[in-house]
Amino acid sequence: MVVTQVYPGPTLAEFEGAREVVARVARRTPMESSRFLERELGAPVYLKCENLQRTGSYKLRGAFNRLSALTPAERERGVVAASAGNHAQGVAYAARELGIRATIFMPVGVALPKLEATRAYGAEVVLAGATFGETAAASVAHAEQTGAVFIPPFDHHDVIAGQGTLGLEILEQAPDASTIVVPIGGGGLAAGVASAVKQRAAQLGRDVRVVGVQAANAAPFVPSLAAGALQEVPVVPTIADGIAVYRPGAMTFEVIREAIDEVVTVTEDDIARALLVLLERAKLVVEPAGAVSVAALMSGAVQTDGPVVAVLSGGNIDPLLMQRVIAHGLAASGRYLTVRLGLPDRPGQLVRVAELLAGTHANVVEVMHTRHGRGLQISEVEIDISVETRGPEHRAEVVEVLRRAGYEPVVLDD
Secondary structure, eight states: OOOOOOSSSSSSSHHHHHHHHHHOOOOOOOOEEEEHHHHHTTTTTTEEEESSGGGGTTTTHHHHHHHHHHOOHHHHHHHEOOOHHHHHHHHHHHHHHHHHOEEEEEEEEOOOOHHHHHHHHHEEEOOOOSSSHHHHHHHHHHHHHHHEEESSOOOSSHHHHHHHHHHHHHHOOOOOOOEEEEEEESHHHHHHHHHHHHHHHHHOOOOOOOEEEEETSSTTHHHHHHHHHHOOOOOOOEEEEEEEEOOOHHHHHHHHHHHHHHHHHHHHHHHHHHHHHHTTTTTOOOOOOGGGGHHHHHHTSSSSSOOEEEEEEEOOHHHHHHHHHHHHHHTTTTOOOOOOOOOEEETTTTHHHHHHHHHTTOEEEEEEEOOOOTTTTTTTEEEEEEEOOSSHHHHHHHHHHHHHHTTOOESOOO
């Protein structure tokens, strides 16, 4: 007889029940192998592609499971949620499929693709608040005034059970996995996956390590787990806005504290590099929050000597943000360089710089020229010149060639 540990939150039977419910709308997303990452890590790497899920993220699982549990009277009252993106789309889609009226509060200035997608799923969208805190407060006030049922993004038993269905899929698709790496925001996905995986693995008589990943600029789980109690942290802006929270969920924290093995953090550069690798090598469009699992593997924050699964939790990225992140990722990978040079204001100087760069085989992609920079003399001009490079060594070579030619290049993208 196998004795399993009892975890807070949903039981294995509840995860299995949620799976039957969620299967009505959620796809069984692909599990792809990555030979590039396997070479980098020296162990098999699998990518669980929830970025290819309906609505573009795993959020549909928890939202549909929660809405399916509403009583007829609650359904009649409608639902309300607050979100800047993935939760909004998950609730809107789930509500449409179940014939429930949905009102979604989103921050003023929300990315247009997320706004349009939420409306396209049939929800009424209310733009309120300059910050997400103000948006959330407005949604709670609406629920109190109208009687609509508030659907939390992560801190609810049914939501955690729905997200945990992903863990059951992972163990079936990658039965040899020894480590699973999952993004953490408020903790709904990590709590569900960790608990479901641990319970199923114990039933199978084996052990699977589960590691959570937060963006370093918004990582409340790290101090909270160290203190054994909920802690708040200041949230510094991060490209991984989908997991940017200042405090863990109370329920998700209790589950994660017992079920997860470790929580690590990754930097903005780590995330940008991972997103670029996924786009370039795996041909997968992944949002920054969904790429932190791969960032943790590439940065060495997560070590493994056996098969590892990286959960790609979502793919809803604004094209304008993608453009900026790709540029940042190229710079972080040593494949893009922008330098500022001061030049004498006389003919032939720009040509000389271009010839020097051509000699290094660096490709010029943009040049900005001004006579009005602060501190410039009347006889001087300033240029910002951006070039494509082949990696860190090539970047260093380009800068050194300019220095040897008598210039004082200032690298702008470090």
